[in-house]
Amino acid sequence: MGPGTDMYRQQILDHYKNPRNYGELEDADIEHVGENPMCGDTIKMFLKLADDGDTIAGVSFIGDGCAISQASASMLSGELRGKSLEEVRGMEREDIEEMLGVDLSPMRVKCAVLAEKVAKDGIAIHQGDKDLEETTTE
Amino acid sequence: MSQQVEPLDVEALREDFPILQREVNGTDLVYLDNAATTQTPEQVIGAITDYYRNYNANVHRGIHQLSQEASIAYEEAHDRVAEFIGAAGREEIVFTKNTTESMNLVAYAWGLNELGPGDEVVLTEMEHHASLVTWQQIAKRTGADCKYIPITDEGRLDMDAARELITDDTAMVSAVHVSNTLGTINPVSELADIAHDHDAYMFVDAAQSVPNRPVDVEAIDADFLAFSGHKMAGPTGIGVLYGKEHILEEMEPYLYGGDMILKVTFEDATWNELPWKFEAGTPNICEGIALAAACDYLDDIGMEAIQRHEAELAEYAYDRLTEWDDVEVYGPPADDRGGLVAFNVEGLHAHDLSSILNDYGVAIRAGDHCTQPLHDVLGTAASARASFYLYNTKEEVDELVDAVDEARELFS
Numbered sequence: 001m002g003p004g005t006d007m008y009r010q011q012i013l014d015h016y017k018n019p020r021n022y023g024e025l026e027d028a029d030i031e032h033v034g035e036n037p038m039c040g041d042t043i044k045m046f047l048k049l050a051d052d053g054d055t056i057a058g059v060s061f062i063g064d065g066c067a068i069s070q071a072s073a074s075m076l077s078g079e080l081r082g083k084s085l086e087e088v089r090g091m092e093r094e095d096i097e098e099m100l101g102v103d104l105s106p107m108r109v110k111c112a113v114l115a116e117k118v119a120k121d122g123i124a125i126h127q128g129d130k131d132l133e134e135t136t137t138e
Numbered sequence: 139m140s141q142q143v144e145p146l147d148v149e150a151l152r153e154d155f156p157i158l159q160r161e162v163n164g165t166d167l168v169y170l171d172n173a174a175t176t177q178t179p180e181q182v183i184g185a186i187t188d189y190y191r192n193y194n195a196n197v198h199r200g201i202h203q204l205s206q207e208a209s210i211a212y213e214e215a216h217d218r219v220a221e222f223i224g225a226a227g228r229e230e231i232v233f234t235k236n237t238t239e240s241m242n243l244v245a246y247a248w249g250l251n252e253l254g255p256g257d258e259v260v261l262t263e264m265e266h267h268a269s270l271v272t273w274q275q276i277a278k279r280t281g282a283d284c285k286y287i288p289i290t291d292e293g294r295l296d297m298d299a300a301r302e303l304i305t306d307d308t309a310m311v312s313a314v315h316v317s318n319t320l321g322t323i324n325p326v327s328e329l330a331d332i333a334h335d336h337d338a339y340m341f342v343d344a345a346q347s348v349p350n351r352p353v354d355v356e357a358i359d360a361d362f363l364a365f366s367g368h369k370m371a372g373p374t375g376i377g378v379l380y381g382k383e384h385i386l387e388e389m390e391p392y393l394y395g396g397d398m399i400l401k402v403t404f405e406d407a408t409w410n411e412l413p414w415k416f417e418a419g420t421p422n423i424c425e426g427i428a429l430a431a432a433c434d435y436l437d438d439i440g441m442e443a444i445q446r447h448e449a450e451l452a453e454y455a456y457d458r459l460t461e462w463d464d465v466e467v468y469g470p471p472a473d474d475r476g477g478l479v480a481f482n483v484e485g486l487h488a489h490d491l492s493s494i495l496n497d498y499g500v501a502i503r504a505g506d507h508c509t510q511p512l513h514d515v516l517g518t519a520a521s522a523r524a525s526f527y528l529y530n531t532k533e534e535v536d537e538l539v540d541a542v543d544e545a546r547e548l549f550s
Contacts, residue, residue, distance in 0.1 A: 008494060008548060017549075038505060039489055040519020066487035067549070111489065 008067065009101060015071035020078055025060045032122030034135030036110050041065025043073050045118045047080070056080050056088070066111050068104070073115035075099050085123050091116055110137040143442045151439070152529045154179035165499035168534045173318050173346060173478050173525030174503050175368045182371055185431035189424045197423055198397055198414070212423050215430035216413060222433040223344075223363065224354035225380050229412040232379040232386070233426045237345040238268040240364030240379035241312075243416060244341060245276040247392040248385075249310070255281035257309040260338075262287045262295055262324070263515055264317040267508040269343050273312055282309070289515065293320040293469035301332060308338040315347035316476040319509045319523070320469030321452060323347075323476055330359045339385070345369055349436075350477055350527070351445035355380050367425060371527075372432035376425035379416070386412050393418035444528045448477025451526040451535060455479045458539045464546070468516055478525035480507065483542065486549045488522040494548065495522075498541040 025031075025046035033044040042065060048058030059077040063070055079099060080088060096112050097104060104112050117135050124130035152158050155177045160167050169177060189211070195204035197212045216228035225231055234240045253259070259273045263286050277284045287300045295313075304311060311333040315326050330340035339361040347353050348363075349370035355363050360380070367376035381389075391398055391409055395418035400408045409415045436444065456472035456479050459465050464484040469475055483491060492504035503523045506513050513519060524538055 008490070013548065037510075038520075039487065066489045068490070068493075105493070108489065108493065 011075075011101060012067060012071040015074040016067040019061075019070060019074040021060045021074065022062065023060050024062060025058055028058075028060075030122045030126045032118050032125060032135065034114055034118035034121065034137070036065070036069065036114050036137045038137075039066055039069070039111060041069035041111055041114055043069065043115045043118050045073070045077075045115060045122055047119065047122060049085075054084050054086075056083050056085070061115065063115075065114075068100075068108055069111040069114050072096060072100060072112045076115045076119065080119060085127065089120050089123055091120065113137065143440065143446055146439065146443050146447045146528060148447070148529060148531055154181065154435075155529055156180065156183075158529060162499040162501070163497055168498075168500040168537045170524040170526065170530065170534065170538060171501045171503050172527035172530070173369070173507075173523065175374070176349065176371050176527050177529070178373065179371055179432075179435055181435045182373065182428050182431045185428045186373060186424055189427055194424070196420055208423055211427045211430075212421070215426045218430035218433050219378055222437065223348060223378075223380060224356050226356075226383065229383045230355075230380055230386065232381065232413040232416040233421055233429075234364075234377040234379050235375060235422070236366045236368075236377035237266075237343060237364045238272070238377075240362075240377050241269050241272045241341070241343070243379055243392045244362050244381070244389075245272045247389045247416075248339075249273070249276040249282075250280060251390060253277065253280040253282040253309055256307060257282040258285055258305070258307045259283070260285050260287065260300075260304050260308050260311045260333075262313050263289045264293075264295075264320055264322065264324075264509065264512050265312070265314055266318055266343060266345070267510070268345070269312045269314070269341070270509075270511065273310070286511075287313070289320070289322075289512075292471070293317075293322050295322070295324055295329075297325065297328065300329065304329075304332050304336055304338065306336050308333065308336050310339050310341060312341040312343065314343040314345075315353070316344075316351075317469065317509075317512075318346050318478070319480050319507045319512055319521070321475035321478045321480070322470050323474070326360065327358045330361075334359065346476060346478075350441075350448050352441040361385055367429040367432060370429075370432055371435055372429040373425045375422045376429045378429075383412065386416070391415055391418070395419045397421075439528060447528055448526050449473075449475070451530055451532065452477045452479055454532055455524060455526075455535045455538065458535065459542070462546070465542075468521060477527070478523060480521045480523040482518055482521050483546055483549075486545060488520040490549070491522050491542065491545050494545040495538070495541045498537070498544065500538050500541045502538070 028046035029049045030047040035042045043063040046060045050057040059080045061073045121135040193207040195208040197209040216231045333340040341362040342360040344365045348365040363380040368374040398418040453472040467481040488504035
């Protein structure tokens with residue numbers, strides 16, 4: 001590997017090349033899509049809720065774009081399972097950076113937080129707090 | 139191009155640019171983002187320092203010595219820029235903030251007043267957002283229509299289509315001289331002829347041409363032409379609008395305020411002479427003077443030599459990058475393009491590529507390069523772009539290619 005390539009630690013490349021929980025969830029309770037128009041990154045998140053209507057029981061995503069955006073979605077899909085909707089809505093950018101394990105340049109933060117933003121907006125729409133067709137990072 | 143042009147002494151020229159000595163991520167900087175902004179030579183930095191150390195003052199206002207010196211230098215900077223692009227004189231040179239502001243100046247001062255329903259503005263599919271968005275929005279406000287000259291598979295303008303699209307309804311043709319994405323060198327003089335046959339104006343976006351080749355506004359017969367100082371070894375914050383004197387004379391001001399007026403009463407005002415009519419308020423004095431220094435610097439080297447040097451680097455980069463089957467370079471063939479190459483590596487997003495290249499100290503641009511509609515035509519959201527200037531070397535192109543190869547390996 002080259003002199004740096006810090007942003008592309010093995011973990012991120014692994015999640016990019018072999019995304020976890022990739023695909024559509026047939027019986028999802030929450031579906032939401034978002035894009036980062038500058039890069040062309042798109043992410044659609046699918047969330048399945050447990051019987052309590054508040055705990056995330058299943059997660060999947062589909063998408064296209066740069067390694068940071070797709071790996072972030074893949075890793076997030078694992079993190080969300082078992083969380084309550086409020087816990088997800090309370091997630092912050094720092095949580096995503098910690099999850100990815102890298103320092104992101106300002107230009108790449110948008111890529112990294114796309115999946116998280118899509119999940120949060122999807123939940124907000126589900127709870128009647130937001131009304132939007134599509135999330136964008138702009 | 140003349141065959142007698144001497145090759146550039148690049149190693150000597152590099153000494154003029156202190157920033158080229160710095161390191162990035164522990165390795166020598168390879169700066170290949172010159173279409174975005176160029177680096178600044180000591181000669182221009184010296185002009186900036188000289189101004190602030192010795193004669194910083196407001197222009198056109200003071201009787202005192204410093205103001206006189208600043209005024210003369212600032213006015214003469216207009217003369218110098220006029221000479222650089224073959225304009226008749228300072229009357230035809232308006233200093234703005236950048237190319238975008240030059241576009242907006244004409245769009246607001248001429249377009250809002252002159253365009254209406256039934257009028258058409260003809261643009262190209264490879265326009266930078268600076269002209270595309272500007273004319274699109276002015277057209278919306280005036281009821282005029284925008285039409286776009288399509289590009290061929292090779293990334294050139296379809297000139298047959300251009301002749302169909304430019305009609306007696308056309309009021310303005312606005313075209314980019316050298317595409318910042320495709321590297322295409324457009325036949326702007328031919329477009330100007332077609333425009334003039336239909337009594338339309340010709341606006342040339344010369345942001346990517348004035349910095350790196352001889353440009354003569356009279357030879358092109360452009361009615362307007364715009365470019366930015368920071369892409370031609372000058373500072374940011376200074377751009378140029380060239381306009382034919384009789385057209386600028388008839389246009390209303392764009393910004394109102396101090397310095398652009400002749401006489402003011404509570405009821406009315408009259409306008410200053412050209413170009414000051416279009417330079418309201420305190421201008422970027424130092425940057426204007428430094429732009430003239432940049433013109434001196436480039437002319438000393440020779441614009442033909444710079445053009446040839448860039449073309450050689452672009453051809454070399456094109457040839458090396460297209461050795462791989464999984465790399466697509468956009469735009470015309472290697473031997474007929476401006477000094478840049480935009481490309482994509484299959485399975486590797488341009489932003490990822492740029493991030494990895496940065497680890498090797500290689501600075502390129504990644505994204506849509508302010509040509510989103512063109513990227514739609516190309517079928518990609520983003521591309522990587524390496525763009526060259528007079529101080530770049532073939533060895534730096536090799537470093538780019540090696541770093542791209544490392545990125546390919548990492549993602550394979």
